[in-house]
Amino acid sequence: MSDPILKLEGVYTDIAQYHILQGVDLEVPRGGVTMLLGRNGVGKTTTLRTVMGHWRAKTGKVLLDGQDITTLPTPQIARAGVGFVPENMGIFSDLTVEENMILAAVSGPIDPARLEWVFSAFPPLKTFWKGHAGNLSGGQKQMLSIARAMVEERRLYLIDEPTKGLAPAIISTMARALRELKEQGASILLVEQNFSVAKALGDSCVVMDDGRVVWSGEMAELATDAGLQERLMGLSMEAHQ
Amino acid sequence: MSAAPKHAPTMAKMSFADKIGPWLPMLLVPAIMVLGLASIPSMSSWLTLTVSGLAMGMMIFIMASGMTLVFGLMDVINFGHGVFISVGAFVGVSVLMVLASMTEAPSLVLNLLAVLLAIIAAAIATGGLGWAFEKVIVKPVYGAHLKQILVTMGGLIVVEQLIVVLWGPEEIYILRPQALQGAITFAGAALEKYRLVAVAVGLVLFLGMRYVLRSTKIGLIVRAGVENGEMVEALGYRLRLVFVGVFVAGSALAGLGGVMWGLYQEVITAHMGQQMMILIFIVVIIGGLGSVEGCFIGALLVGLLQNYIAFIEPKAALISNIALMVAILMWRPQGMIPVVKAK
Numbered sequence: 001m002s003d004p005i006l007k008l009e010g011v012y013t014d015i016a017q018y019h020i021l022q023g024v025d026l027e028v029p030r031g032g033v034t035m036l037l038g039r040n041g042v043g044k045t046t047t048l049r050t051v052m053g054h055w056r057a058k059t060g061k062v063l064l065d066g067q068d069i070t071t072l073p074t075p076q077i078a079r080a081g082v083g084f085v086p087e088n089m090g091i092f093s094d095l096t097v098e099e100n101m102i103l104a105a106v107s108g109p110i111d112p113a114r115l116e117w118v119f120s121a122f123p124p125l126k127t128f129w130k131g132h133a134g135n136l137s138g139g140q141k142q143m144l145s146i147a148r149a150m151v152e153e154r155r156l157y158l159i160d161e162p163t164k165g166l167a168p169a170i171i172s173t174m175a176r177a178l179r180e181l182k183e184q185g186a187s188i189l190l191v192e193q194n195f196s197v198a199k200a201l202g203d204s205c206v207v208m209d210d211g212r213v214v215w216s217g218e219m220a221e222l223a224t225d226a227g228l229q230e231r232l233m234g235l236s237m238e239a240h241q
Numbered sequence: 242m243s244a245a246p247k248h249a250p251t252m253a254k255m256s257f258a259d260k261i262g263p264w265l266p267m268l269l270v271p272a273i274m275v276l277g278l279a280s281i282p283s284m285s286s287w288l289t290l291t292v293s294g295l296a297m298g299m300m301i302f303i304m305a306s307g308m309t310l311v312f313g314l315m316d317v318i319n320f321g322h323g324v325f326i327s328v329g330a331f332v333g334v335s336v337l338m339v340l341a342s343m344t345e346a347p348s349l350v351l352n353l354l355a356v357l358l359a360i361i362a363a364a365i366a367t368g369g370l371g372w373a374f375e376k377v378i379v380k381p382v383y384g385a386h387l388k389q390i391l392v393t394m395g396g397l398i399v400v401e402q403l404i405v406v407l408w409g410p411e412e413i414y415i416l417r418p419q420a421l422q423g424a425i426t427f428a429g430a431a432l433e434k435y436r437l438v439a440v441a442v443g444l445v446l447f448l449g450m451r452y453v454l455r456s457t458k459i460g461l462i463v464r465a466g467v468e469n470g471e472m473v474e475a476l477g478y479r480l481r482l483v484f485v486g487v488f489v490a491g492s493a494l495a496g497l498g499g500v501m502w503g504l505y506q507e508v509i510t511a512h513m514g515q516q517m518m519i520l521i522f523i524v525v526i527i528g529g530l531g532s533v534e535g536c537f538i539g540a541l542l543v544g545l546l547q548n549y550i551a552f553i554e555p556k557a558a559l560i561s562n563i564a565l566m567v568a569i570l571m572w573r574p575q576g577m578i579p580v581v582k583a584k
Contacts, residue, residue: 052475078477090472092465094580103461106477148476 003066005030005156005187006051011060013043013050020046022211023060028156032203033178033188035219039233043211044191045087048158051189052084053077065155079106081155085162087191089145093134097125097144100133104148111152118147121177139170146174150181157181157188163197175200199223207232266577267534270541277549288430290548296436298544299443300505302537304498305521305528306450307491313467313531313580315484317379318386321393322495322521323514324400328370329363329496330503330513331408334415336362344418352418353438356504363500364493370400371492375485397515404511412510415503439501446494447537454533463487467531467580523562527569529576538577539569 006028013021021043028034036044049055051062053074062070069077078084092100101110101118119126122143128136133144142162149157162178163171175197182188182201192198198205202219215222215232222228274291281287308322336359337344343355378396382388416422417435424431454460462483466473470480495514502517503509524543528535543562551558569577 054471054475073479074471074474075477075479078475084475086472086475090469090475092468092472094468095461095465099461099465102458103465103473103478104476 003030004028005065006189007061007063008047008051009061009063011047011050011062012058013046013055014058015046015055020211021050021057024208024211024213026206026213026216028187028189029204030187031185033182033190033201035198035202035205036189036191036208037198037205037222037233038208042208044208045160046211047208048084048086048160048189048191051077051158052082083149083152083154083157085145085149085157085159087160087164089141091133091136091141091144091148093132095133096130097133097136098129100144100148101125101151104151107152114151114153117180118150121150121180122147122173139166139173142166142170142174143177146177150177153186155187157186157190159188160191161193162190163192163194171197195223209233263578266538266573269577270538270545273542273545273549277545280553281549285428285430286552288428289432290552291545292430292432292436292440294545294548295541296433296439296443296505296544297548298541299440299447300498300501301517301520301524301543302443302540303446303501304495304517305524305540306446306533306536307487307494308521309525309528309531309533309536310463310467310487311491312525314463314470314487315379315383317383317393318389319379319393320390320518321374321378321397321400322491323516323518324374324397325367325371325492325495326499326502326514326517327401327404327509327511328514329367329499330509331404331413331499331511332366332496333359333363333500334413334503334509335408337415337418344416347419349420352420355418356421356500360497360500363496367496367499368489368493370496371489372485374492375488379488401511401515408511410511412508414508417504417507421504435504439505442501446497447533450533459483459486464580520562523566527566527576529573529579531580532576532578535576535578535580542569 004027006026008024008026011021011024012019024043024047026047036047038044046055050057051069053069053072057070060070061068064077064080064082067080069080072080092103095103101115124136124140125143125147128140133141136144146159146162149159159178162174166174171194178188178190178201190198190201192201199219205215205217205219205222206213207215207222209232215228222232277291278284278287281290304326308319311317311319311322337355340355340358343351346352374396378392379389382392421435421438424433425437426432454464462473462478462480466480466483474480499514502513506513520543524536524539527542528537528539542565546561546565547558550561573579
C-alpha cells in the first residue's frame with residue numbers, strides 16, 4: 001500500500017470525564033473511500049472531530065500525509081486540505097446557499113467549472129442558489145453541506161453520516177455524488193450507518209468498538225461475511241437495513 | 242440501491258404574511274412615528290421630537306452595535322462596554338479642547354474637521370483599549386458567563402477610576418463647535434443642527450456596517466461565526482482573529498458614540514458609559530443578539546419612544562423603555578431579528 005493520506009497512532013481523546021477514544025490506530029489509504037463503521041457511541045464522530053482538531057487528542061498522533069497535525073488549530077488543519085462534513089451538517093441558516101458556498105471556497109473565488117459539477121451533482125442547490133439555507137429541506141441542507149466540502153479540491157474528506165435521516169431518493173443522490181468525488185481520485189473517510197451505501201462506496205473499511213479499532217480490511221470482505229459482521233457489530237448489517 | 246427519481250424542486254409561492262414577516266420589525270419605526278403624530282397635537286413639536294428621537298437612537302445604535310456583535314459572535318457578556326464610551330468621550334473632548342481654534346471658528350468645514358479628528362482619535366484610543374481589554378480581561382473567561390460579568394464589571398470600575406486619575410473627578414462641560422450650535426427652522430419646527438448631524442453620521446455608519454456584513458467576505462465570516470463558530474473554523478478561517486477584530490471595532494464604535502453622546506449632552510463624566518449600559522442592553526436584547534439590523538431598529542424605537550413619552554407624559558418616560566422591552570419580548574422572545582438563539 002502507498003503511504004496513507006491519514007494515519008492515527010494510539011490516539012486517546014477525552015470529552016469531559018469520559019474516555020471516548022482509547023488508543024485508535026487507523027490508516028486511510030490515498031484515493032478511494034474508507035468506511036468507518038461501528039455501533040452508536042463507539043467513537044466514530046469523535047475520531048473525525050479529533051482529526052479536525054475540534055477535540056484534542058490527549059495522547060497519540062494524527063498524521064496527514066506524514067505531517068503531524070495533532071496539535072494544529074482547526075483552521076490550519078482545514079487549510080492543509082481537509083474538508084469536513086459534520087454530522088449536524090453545520091450549514092449557516094442565516095446565509096444564502098451562495099454565501100455558504102463562497103465561504104467554503106477559502107482559497108479564492110469559486111471555480112465556475114467546479115461549481116457546475118457541484119450543481120450537476122446537486123441540482124436543488126442551483127434552484128435555491130439565492131435562497132436562505134435555513135429554508136432548505138433536510139436533504140437539501142445535507143447536499144449543501146457536502147457541496148461546501150466539494151467546492152474546492154481537498155486532500156482528504158471527512159464525512160460524518162451524510163445519509164442519516166434522509167429519504168431513499170436523496171440517499172441515492174448523495175451516493176452518486178460521493179462516487180463521482182471518489183472517481184476523481186479523492187480520499188474520503190466516511191462514517192456511515194447505511195450498509196447499502198457503505199457497500200456501494202467503500203473500498204476499505206475500519207470497524208470501531210469501545211473507542212478502539214477492532215478490525216480493518218477490504219470493504220468487500222466485510223460485506224460478504226455475515227459472521228464477521230455479527231462478531232464485529234453485533235448483527236448482520238444486511239439485517240440492519 | 243434504487244435510482245433516484247427526478248428531483249426538480251420549485252419555489253413555493255409565499256403568502257403575504259410570510260413575505261411581510263421579516264419586515265415587521267422595520268415597520269415598527271414608522272408605526273411609532275405615526276402613533277406619535279396622532280398623540281402630539283402640534284406638527285412642529287412632533288417634528289422636533291422625531292428628529293431628537295432619531296438622533297438619540299442613532300447615537301445609541303453607534304454605541305450598542307459593537308456590543309451586539311461581540312455578544313453574538315463571541316458569546317461574551319461585556320458589562321465593561323460602557324467604559325469605551327467614557328474613554329472615547331474624554332479623548333474626543335480633549336482633542337476638541339486642543340483644537341479650540343477650529344471649533345470656535347465660524348466655519349462649518351473647520352468645525353466638522355475638528356469633530357472628525359476628535360472622533361478618529363477617540364476611535365483609535367478605544368480600539369487600542371478594546372484590544373488590551375480583550376486580551377487581559379475577556380480572553381481568560383471565554384465560555385464562563387458569570388465570570389465574564391464579574392471581571393468585565395471590574396474592568397469597567399478600574400478604567401473609570403483611571404479616567405478620574407487622568408482627567409479629574411469633576412464632570413466636564415463642553416460647548417459644541419460653533420457651526421453645530423443652535424437650530425434651523427423647518428416647517429415651523431426648530432431642529433437642532435447637531436441632531437441632524439448625529440442622524441446623518443448614524444445612518445452612514447449603519448449603511449457602512451450593513452455593507453461590510455452583507456457584501457464582503459469578512460462580513461460573511463462574522464455572520465457565519467455568530468451562527469456556528471466551530472464550522473467557520475472547520476472551513477479554514479481563524480475565528481480568534483475575527484473575534485479580536487470585532488471586539489476592537491466594537492470598542493472603537495463605542496468610543497465614537499461616546500464623543501457624539503458627550504457633544505449631545507454637552508457634559509461628560511467618567512460614569513457616562515456605565516449610565517448608558519441599561520439603554521444599550523435594552524437595545525441589544527430587543528434587537529436580537531448578534532443582529533446589527535435589530536440593534537438599529539431597537540435603538541430608533543428607544544430614542545423615539547423616550548422623546549414622545551417624555552413630551553406626552555413625562556412621568557411615564559421613566560418606564561417607557563422597560564415597557565418597550567417587555568412588549569417586544571412578549572411578541573418575539575428572541576428579540577426582533579434574532580441571529581443567535583439563546584444559549
